[in-house]
Amino acid sequence: MDEFDFISKVKPNKTFQHNIVTGIGDDAAIYKATKNYNQVVCVDTMVEGIHFLKELSSPTDIGYKALAVNVSDIAAMGAIPRYYLVSIAIPPYWKEEDLLSIYNGMEELAKKYEMDLIGGDTVSIADKLVITVTVIGEVEEHVQALRSCAKPGDIVFVTGPLGDSAAGLDILLGKCDVICDPLHKEYLISRHKRPTPRVEVGRFISLLDRVALNDISDGLASELNELAESSHVGIVIQERLLPVSPALKSVEGQYDLSKWILFGGEDFELVGATSEEEWEKVKKLCHESDLFIEQIGTVTDEFQEVRLKRTTNEILKLKKSGFNHFRK
Amino acid sequence: MDEFDFISKVKPNKTFQHNIVTGIGDDAAIYKATKNYNQVVCVDTMVEGIHFLKELSSPTDIGYKALAVNVSDIAAMGAIPRYYLVSIAIPPYWKEEDLLSIYNGMEELAKKYEMDLIGGDTVSIADKLVITVTVIGEVEEHVQALRSCAKPGDIVFVTGPLGDSAAGLDILLGKCDVICDPLHKEYLISRHKRPTPRVEVGRFISLLDRVALNDISDGLASELNELAESSHVGIVIQERLLPVSPALKSVEGQYDLSKWILFGGEDFELVGATSEEEWEKVKKLCHESDLFIEQIGTVTDEFQEVRLKRTTNEILKLKKSGFNHFRK
Numbered sequence: 001m002d003e004f005d006f007i008s009k010v011k012p013n014k015t016f017q018h019n020i021v022t023g024i025g026d027d028a029a030i031y032k033a034t035k036n037y038n039q040v041v042c043v044d045t046m047v048e049g050i051h052f053l054k055e056l057s058s059p060t061d062i063g064y065k066a067l068a069v070n071v072s073d074i075a076a077m078g079a080i081p082r083y084y085l086v087s088i089a090i091p092p093y094w095k096e097e098d099l100l101s102i103y104n105g106m107e108e109l110a111k112k113y114e115m116d117l118i119g120g121d122t123v124s125i126a127d128k129l130v131i132t133v134t135v136i137g138e139v140e141e142h143v144q145a146l147r148s149c150a151k152p153g154d155i156v157f158v159t160g161p162l163g164d165s166a167a168g169l170d171i172l173l174g175k176c177d178v179i180c181d182p183l184h185k186e187y188l189i190s191r192h193k194r195p196t197p198r199v200e201v202g203r204f205i206s207l208l209d210r211v212a213l214n215d216i217s218d219g220l221a222s223e224l225n226e227l228a229e230s231s232h233v234g235i236v237i238q239e240r241l242l243p244v245s246p247a248l249k250s251v252e253g254q255y256d257l258s259k260w261i262l263f264g265g266e267d268f269e270l271v272g273a274t275s276e277e278e279w280e281k282v283k284k285l286c287h288e289s290d291l292f293i294e295q296i297g298t299v300t301d302e303f304q305e306v307r308l309k310r311t312t313n314e315i316l317k318l319k320k321s322g323f324n325h326f327r328k
Numbered sequence: 329m330d331e332f333d334f335i336s337k338v339k340p341n342k343t344f345q346h347n348i349v350t351g352i353g354d355d356a357a358i359y360k361a362t363k364n365y366n367q368v369v370c371v372d373t374m375v376e377g378i379h380f381l382k383e384l385s386s387p388t389d390i391g392y393k394a395l396a397v398n399v400s401d402i403a404a405m406g407a408i409p410r411y412y413l414v415s416i417a418i419p420p421y422w423k424e425e426d427l428l429s430i431y432n433g434m435e436e437l438a439k440k441y442e443m444d445l446i447g448g449d450t451v452s453i454a455d456k457l458v459i460t461v462t463v464i465g466e467v468e469e470h471v472q473a474l475r476s477c478a479k480p481g482d483i484v485f486v487t488g489p490l491g492d493s494a495a496g497l498d499i500l501l502g503k504c505d506v507i508c509d510p511l512h513k514e515y516l517i518s519r520h521k522r523p524t525p526r527v528e529v530g531r532f533i534s535l536l537d538r539v540a541l542n543d544i545s546d547g548l549a550s551e552l553n554e555l556a557e558s559s560h561v562g563i564v565i566q567e568r569l570l571p572v573s574p575a576l577k578s579v580e581g582q583y584d585l586s587k588w589i590l591f592g593g594e595d596f597e598l599v600g601a602t603s604e605e606e607w608e609k610v611k612k613l614c615h616e617s618d619l620f621i622e623q624i625g626t627v628t629d630e631f632q633e634v635r636l637k638r639t640t641n642e643i644l645k646l647k648k649s650g651f652n653h654f655r656k
Contacts, residue, residue, distance in 0.1 A: 004648075021366055025558075026474050027404035027543055028370035030467065033361030038349055041446070042356035043462055045415040047453045076355035087373040087460045118369070121460075125375045128453065132415045132460040134371055139358070146354050215355055230353075 001096050003122050010086075010103045016114035017082055029118035031083060037138040042073040048091075048128040056172045059098040061193040062131070063105025069217065070135040071113065071197035072268040076215035078206025079139035081199060083118045084110065087132040089125035102131065113199060143206045150212035150231035150273035154299035157279065159198045159270040160292050161245040162220055163257060166264025168192030178255045184247035191245075195268035201293060202270060204285045211282075213272040219265035224306045225320040227273060234302030235273075237318075239310045241296045262308070263321055273299050329424050331450050338414075338431045344442035345410055357446035359411060365466040370401040376419075376457040384500045387426040389521040390459070391433025397545065398463040399441065399525035400596040404543035406534025407467035409527060411446045412438065415460040417453035430459065441527060471534045478540035478559035478601035482627035485607065487526045487598040488620050489573040490548055491585060494592025496520030506583045512575035519573075523596035529621060530598060532613045539610075541600040547593035552634045553648040555601060562630030563601075565646075567638045569624045590636070591649055601627050 011024045021030035033039055046052060046066050057065075067084060074081040086106065090099060103117075110117065115135075150156075168188035170176035179185055198215070205211055212231055214223045220242075228235050239258075248257055274282065279295070286293040306318040339352045349358035361367055374380060374394045385393075395412060402409045414434065418427060431445075438445065443463075478484075496516035498504035507513055526543075533539055540559055542551045548570075556563050567586075576585055602610065607623070614621040634646040 021472065022474060027401040027541075028368045028407070028463075028465070030366050030368050030405065030472070032366050032469070038358050038360050039367060039464075040356045040358050041411075041413065041462070041464065043413045043415045043447060043460070044449045045417055045451050045458075045460065047417050047451055047458075049454055050452055073355040077358065079356070083369075085369065085371045085462065087371045089373055089375050089458055119371060121372045123373050123375055124378055125456065125458065126377055127455055130373075130375075130417055130453065130458045132371070132373065132449075134369070134413065134462045135356075136367075136369065137356070141360070144349065144358070146350060213355075 015116040017116050023118045034138050038141050040077045040079040040137040040139050043134045044070045045132040047130050059101035060105035063102035064109050064194050066131045066133050067106040067109050068195050068197050070133045072215040074135055074137035075197045075199045075202035076213050078143050078145040078202050079137035081113050081115050081137045083136040085134040086120040089123050089130040091125050091127050145211050145213035147227050147230035150233050150299050152299050152301040154273035155279040155295050156273045156297040157295050159201045161243045162267050163260030163264045164188050164191035164245050165266040166260040178251045187247050198270045201291050208274050208278040211274040216267045216269050219263040221262045221318045222320045223271050228304045228306050234300035234305040236307045237297030243294055343444040345444050351446045362466050364469050366469050368405050368407040368465040368467050371462045372398045373460040387429035388433035391430035392437050392522050394459045394461050395434040395437050396523050396525050398461045400543040402465035403525045403527045403530035404541050406471050406473040406530050407465035409441050409443050409465045411464040413462040414448040417451050417458040419453050419455050473539050473541035475555050475558035478555055478561050478627050480627050480629040482601035483607040483623050484601045484625040485623050487529045489571045490595050491588030491592045492516050492519035492573050493594040494588040506579045515575050526598045529619050536602050536606040539600050539602040544595045544597050547591040549590045549646045550648045551599050556632045556634050562628035562633040564635045565625030571622055
């Protein structure tokens with residue numbers, strides 16, 4: 001396989017964004033920033049054997065997710081995703097057909113948001129495919145949906161059911177035999193393989209005067225601790241308010257779901273905090289557009305403490321022990 | 329090693345760029361684009377065992393080069409480098425101390441250009457370190473130093489001596505016994521390990537009305553073919569005009585240098601083409617600032633053909649056979 005030939009195959013035939021000056025094919029891409037918007041940029045790497053297994057995910061799904069996790073970071077800033085760049089390290093045993101499918105998977109998601117592939121790199125590696133995606137978005141200059149913006153008295157909310165992705169992964173790995181319904185299984189696996197970045201909800205959230213926002217990549221407990229630490233506040237969430245999908249609900253009682261819901265990670269829902277007045281505003285906007293958003297707790301002034309009030313009224317301290325990649 | 333702990337160690341204490349709204353530590357970084365400037369973005373990956381060997385390069389050098397090769401792409405657009413993001417996949421046998429040295433190596437170069445580290449990702453990998461750097465720069469809206477801008481009659485130029493990096497690599501690999509002078513050896517190895525991106529020269533070149541520009545990552549022959557193909561022109565270069573360092577010059581006659589000079593790659597000099605009038609302008613500007621720039625040939629109207637006129641007056645067709653990573 002030839003690098004130049006491969007690049008010509010993944011190079012898009014048409015682009016959505018009119019602000020591209022030079023796309024793929026030169027030393028770097030050039031685009032014009034939108035007036036009165038700030039630039040938002042993030043990068044995430046997925047490694048074969050760590051973040052995905054070739055046997056369990058199709059190349060299209062791998063590509064889709066590699067882009068989705070980055071778009072989710074852009075959504076968590078309330079921003080509009082616009083451009084992406086893909087750097088891929090390819091081991092000899094990956095076929096060109098499968099590599100092109102990875103790009104097709106990304107393109108599938110990119111189309112939805114009218115994002116354009118504007119650059120990247122292709123290199124070889126001895127073993128295990130590594131895919132690094134950089135996404136650039138834009139957000140209105142006044143918007144700062146940061147982790148540090150929560151204040152005591154705020155409503156804590158999430159944008160979708162929790163724990164699905166982790167349950168889906170356990171099903172894929174053969175570690176979960178409680179969920180038997182094939183449709184439930186399919187749903188959970190799809191939540192793991194093809195997470196939906198919450199861009200539309202993120203844009204409604206960006207309309208709020210003040211909001212703290214995070215996407216759930218490392219598990220709810222971990223993300224709440226980050227919000228609490230960055231904002232120097234405490235958070236109390238109510239177990240009975242945590243949204244759970246019908247698939248997980250179906251095994252409630254037979255199985256302790258909290259491992260998935262609180263520490264599972266990779267749901268890529270947004271979790272945030274805003275004042276009561278602003279909360280009413282965003283709830284209305286989301287519900288009018290049939291977008292899920294629900295309260296799960298409140299912000300307190302107990303410095304950096306995150307607590308869970310169980311349905312039994314027991315109160316537990318929630319530690320940052322969701323997925324923390326890179327731990328030994 | 330803990331991901332959060334590691335990130336806090338690489339997070340810069342201070343930043344150079346005043347346009348950063350949010351740096352490392354949130355879901356994505358936010359910065360304000362400079363008015364009347366376009367955004368320039370590129371990404372490059374370096375893989376242990378392919379692009380560098382742990383035994384032959386210090387972690388500081390690895391970091392320096394990982395950033396340098398990207399800054400070189402920004403320079404090849406005539407742009408100013410501003411921000412960088414680093415995604416690193418870390419195998420268990422790399423020590424935290426060495427990983428921090430990689431970031432120090434990048435910081436060393438970043439300081440020179442007042443660039444800021446604004447984001448990244450850290451993940452684990454079973455074997456071989458992979459480092460992906462994204463660099464964002466800015467360039468005045470009217471500047472388009474693209475590969476496709478060359479025209480027949482143009483002067484073809486380079487910004488420094490060629491072949492040094494490839495010779496340095498051969499010395500490191502024990503494949504070169506003709507160069508004995510220790511100072512020459514040191515110089516060549518340093519050109520391989522710590523290439524200098526030609527940002528200052530690139531900025532002078534950006535002042536030209538029209539210019540085609542490329543950085544030499546894959547070897548002069550390959551880059552010239554890219555210029556010729558993109559611009560639908562031919563190029564003739566003169567062997568006697570190709571700048572050669574005293575280190576390589578010292579073995580001329582004993583050794584065929586053309587392999588290094590024409591196909592070596594990784595010199596990260598700029599190669600470009602501009603009209604005779606503009607050439608006089610940029611030569612003057614560079615020489616006044618003690619920056620190297622010399623003519624090596626001319627652009628012809630022979631469609632996409634690249635030729636080399638040897639000192640013997642023999643004319644050879646130069647094919648795109650510099651380094652082409654990703655070949656099997």
